[in-house]
Amino acid sequence: MRTGCLFPVWLATCYSSFSVILLREGAPPSSQDTLAGILGRKGDAVNWIALKMLMGDKSKYFAIVFGVSFACFLIAEQSAVFCGVMLRTTSQIRDTHGADIWVMNTGVRYLDDAKAISDDSVFRVRSVPGVAWAVNLYRGQGQAQLADGTYQAVILMGLDDATLAGAPTHMLLGSIGDLQIPDAILVDEAGFHQMWPSEPLSTGKVIEMNQRRAVVVGVYRASQTFMTLPIIYTRFSQATLFVPPPPTGRLTPFVLTKAQPGLPPEQVARRIEAQTGLKALTKQEFLDLTMQYYLRHTGIPVNFGTTVVLAFLVGTAIAGQTFYLFTVENLKHFGTLKAMGMRDRRLIAMILIQGMVVGGIGYGVGVGLATVFGIFSQRAMPLLAFFLPWQVLALSGAAMIVIVLLASLLSIRRVLVLEPAVVFQGGS
Amino acid sequence: MNPTTPTRKGVTCRNLVKDYGSGESRVRALRGVDVEIAPGELTLLVGPSGCGKTTLISILAGTLDATSGDFSVLGVNLQRLSKPAKADFRARNVGFVFQQFNLLPFLTVAENVAVPLIINGSSRATATTLATEILHAVELGDRTQSFPSQLSGGQQQRVAIARALVHQPRLLVADEPTSAVDARTGHAIMELIRQMALQPDRVAVVVTHDARVFGFGDRIITLEDGRVASSKRGERSFTHDPLAPA
Structure with a gap:
């Protein structure tokens, strides 16, 4: 198996440790050793309220994190398998050491398309x-x-x-x-x-x-x-x-x-x-030519792309829905804060911080799970193509940002249209 | 003078109108309300359900816009303020006590009380210190680390009152503060509001339909069908909890 690095596992472990610290029930308000404490001390104390709200209900918190993690896992895993398959199309070129130029028939389009000269x-x-x-x-x-x-x-x-x-x-x-x-x-x-x-x-x-x-x-x-x-x-x-x-x-x-x-x-x-x-290509040029052929003339990108897009959509739906529902369930609290004079931009910042934390933890756990999946599944299934380069980590991270932003936008809209007077109407 | 800077004035409303909806579905909740509320008094807004009490208190607190009419709160015309300026006005000058307490369940008692100070820019440490002090004043000094769900209804309302007053607001609005508690606790809460809210430059408005607490009001304004039916001085009959054992 090839993995870009074990960074995702480390990241997931760190995030999980943070989560455990943050979720200590009944932690005193002066506890400065938590992430919430750090943010509350160095940034804005409103951030601290946002994090307490996010992690106050463990079951909801874990549901949101699970949704984002699952989405990230799907995207990273499918992308890594895609990269693994693409890597295999050029494995023999990479395994041929010593030469740095391949000379061939001008009609060659990829490695397996060898024509005699x-x-x-x-x-x-x-x-x-x-x-x-x-x-x-x-x-x-x-x-x-x-x-x-x-x-x-x-x-x-x-x-x-x-x-x-x-x-x-x-x-x-x-x-x-x-x-x-x-x-x-x-x-x-x-x-x-x-x-x-x-x-x-x-x-x-x-x-x-x-x-x-x-x-x-x-x-x-x-x-x-x-x-x-x-x-x-x-x-x-x-x-x-x-x-x-x-x-x-x-x-x-x-x-x-x-x-x-x-x-x-x-x-x-x-x-x-x-x-x-004759056609003469450097090793890298031949790698690119072969990979381009498979990308353009086979169904691999479409099939894997469909899966990755589906994973993105499913992930967005799961994460968006759970995060949106979380916001809806906390509308009463947002309304209370709004009535008490918290400005809209502060409320937006609260939701974005909640989204960033959920997205960050979900990303760490998701790519960590994808890495662990790659390690263990390849032991059981040696034919499984799995390659996790840094580009997949970046892609998953970018997807997470988009998912969290989309989910946050829905929630922000709901909070912005909330009339603060609603708190006087039976407390809901 | 900064238009958001309050003066020693109380609350003045002239021909205040509030409509909900539009066209044929329009509902007129306030039909030209004229009200004067002086500082240093505890004013009760009373009346049957649907008479416009909550609408009026929402407008006075700056959480709802009036459709027409003139009004000023603490000398400030809230109609002229932008949304953020109105939020700032509420943060600095208004203390809220809600019917269902509206305490944040994920914060401890002390943290809940600290929230208005945090909204006003205080550090968490300063806010928590001040919150702990006022919690001692409402006899909840031993429950600062409890969560709201661990408190009785009366204790939660005392926390809500402490939260409403911790930042020294000039206007206290309370919406049915005794409706979710028993009679004895209700009287204790009204006594607490009276003790803590009534200052010479402070305006306190309590919406209630609980006739048992009418005696706490310096002035009782009765609303009926969106209009002021009467405005008279209260008898201030309760200076202590009448249900307390002798």
Whole structure:
């Protein structure tokens, strides 16, 4: 699992601690150690009345906080899953270390859209000024036949025979150098369990691809991919034998390239494009291209966006309703304060402070819960995509502000139209 | 002189009219009320339900606008004040005692009494200190840390009176202060209002239909159908609790 940081958990803990302090029943008015005391001392004592009103009825207070927390949890969790899925679309680009430029066919729109280029492209790339080195990288899809006769689709990666540039870095069993053994392949950990469920990781397993024998000489840990297929690494020359020959006769989809030290990869990439007529992208540009394709041409953003928007609407409805009802139930008290001479702007400030506190605590608890959910659910469901970057925390925070403002506006309107004379009418 | 600065005058109303609603659904609650209330007196507004007592007291307290007519409270024409200025006038010059006490249940007794001072800009510590002092004066010094729900009806009304007077207002308005308590407590409350509210420069107006407390009034103004039916000096028959055991 990837989480931006454990800040949300810390935040939720802090807020919860504050809440417990604030909710101490019968705390003396001089208690200066509470948040209410701090606000009452340093700010306006009216803030303190607002907080006492908010937290005076624990059940209502918890209901409002729960509503906001739930909304925030939904938004953060769904956004994090969306980010996780999007991250997986580019996991193989990120997992390919060493090279900082990918050279490919001009028609490539994303990683899986690999189209072959002429096999001498690597030499043309090497001739471009500013290129430190360039090697072929095979990437294609193959069919593996297991010992029991079943077939498994796999992603096949072919590394340059001489350098093995772009090889995985996190080996669990075996070593990269073992790829030099004839018929050797490396399998990723998740792929191993997919092909040999409930068996411990081991080397020596034999599979067939394109009627050729392949032996597992190592297991490595890879980032989860979008397709969740096993990823098999082998040498380039070996990889071309593990798949049927293509009709075009061209085998090379990518050339991995490194810019000379001191030269910006972007500049070298533009030179390669100008000189070879191929598409050359820096690692970041290729990541962006792939992600943009999935964002624009698949239903992922729409489907997740719908869920996030629904979460926002449901959250707004829940939080807005509970906060509005809280205000309505306290109208008598607002009316009393209004009759006693409290100005409208003070009353607005009271409601906004109540909203800010509820929103702040709800945000902390919500993103904290989303983080905990991510940690524990991924242990139970390794295929769950969950990535909580700071942008999701910011998005959730912004959503919380909007939700609280919307909820507060309804409440403010109700209080502003309240006639102070209502307090003389039977006290209601 | 600042128009919101009160003088030593009391309350004057001339042909005061108040309508609720408009068009065919319009209801005229006050039909030209003329009233003079002098400072230093306890004035009772009495009359049957629906006669306009609450409307009149709401206008006098600055919580409701009159439809027409002239009136001044403590020498200030509230009709000319903006909404915030009227709120400031209420905060500084008006003390409220409500029928249902209207204490804030989430605050302690001392905190409740401190609220008018806080609205007027006092720090919480200063306000609580002054609130505790006045609570001792109404014999609730031992209940400052209690919550309203832990008090009897009579005790709650005493807290409400303390809250109404803690900021030394020039005008005290009380709406049916004895209707939610028994007769003995009602007399004690009226005695307390008389003791604490009556100062030479202070105006006290109590709305009541509780005939048992009429004897506390210096002046009794009777309203009927939105008009003043009578205005006469009270007998001030109760100077102590008549129901107290000998």
